[in-house]
Amino acid sequence: MKLHQLRYLNEVARQGLSITGAADALYTSQPGVSKQIQLFEDELGLQVFQRNGKRLTGITEPGAQILALAAKVIRDIDNIKRVGDEFSNVETGTFTIATTHTQARYKLPAAVKDFMANYPLIKLNIHQGNPMQVAEQVANGDADIGIATESINSFDTLLCLPCYQWNRCVVVPHGHPLLSEGELTLAKLAAYPLITYDFAFTGGTLVSKIFTEAGLSPNVVLTAIDADVIKTYVTLGLGVGLLANMAYDPQRDSHLARLDVSHLFPDSTTYLGIRKDAFLRGYMYGFIELIAPHFNRQAVNDALKLGA
DSSP states (O other), rough: OHHHHHHHHHHHHHTTTOHHHHHTTSSHHHHHHHHHHHHHHHHHSSOOOETTTTTEEEHHHHHHHHHHHHHHHHHHHHHHHHHHHHHHOOOOEEEEEEEEEHHIIIIIIIHHHHHHHHTTTTEEEEEEHHHHHHHHHTTTTHHHEEEEEEEGOOOEEEEEEEEEEEEEEEETTTTOOGGGSSSOHHHHTTTTTEEOOTTTTTHHHHHOOOOOOOTTOOOOEHHEEEHHHHHHHTTTTOOEEEEEGGGOOOOTTTTEEEOOOOOSOEEEEEEEEEETOOOOOOHHHHHHHOTTTOOOHHHHHHHHHHHH
């Protein structure tokens, strides 16, 4: 049994049982991956994967247990490497953040700018996705830290630290009837075509829940993952935009009027998620404190101990 065999097994499972996909991800050959998996199974005397001819079709019961253990071994090996890097290559490394578009576009830039000034030799990667994809990337080890709203805290393997709260606003073209109707209500909002986030994004399910509890069915004519796309279609007169307060800039978006709707919706919380078993390098603690100043290194470590 060899470490590279465990990596091949793990990657095949991650690639949806695609040996070709695993070979591409690991920069090796498809026959090489197939051979090493076969050698591994022969050594143990059991099958990890179910097969139909040469095609992998599923994971056997013992295979599921082996894959879980293999994933843990790989994470432990990666943590050992991080420990070594922390003490031998303090100034260098790679840092991957998974987050949603709204967070990446409107909340992270200041923290990222300060981080790159403080750690100029660190290679920073930012992956974007919906909250569930963000959580999965951190849980799978594809990202070091995930930043998203609400649903990221549903993964048992992640420690989720509350960073900040935010609410929503409505944007409309100047002269829109809503601007002269007094205090905005859910009923008034539901009377107009609505353009908002895809419900997999940025608290979208909460918005749907609030309308449903009020016995209203909003006329959602368009959804997007990008607040800038929402504002573009509002500018075209296709509907009323409902988006995060942080996504409205008074100068850049001066062609649109903003109406606060924090009285209609509860605050949403943005969380920062990390694996409970991950070894965090110094610069990762540094970034966490930039995005959530109330979580310094000691506070993060205390939270990890409580969540273990």
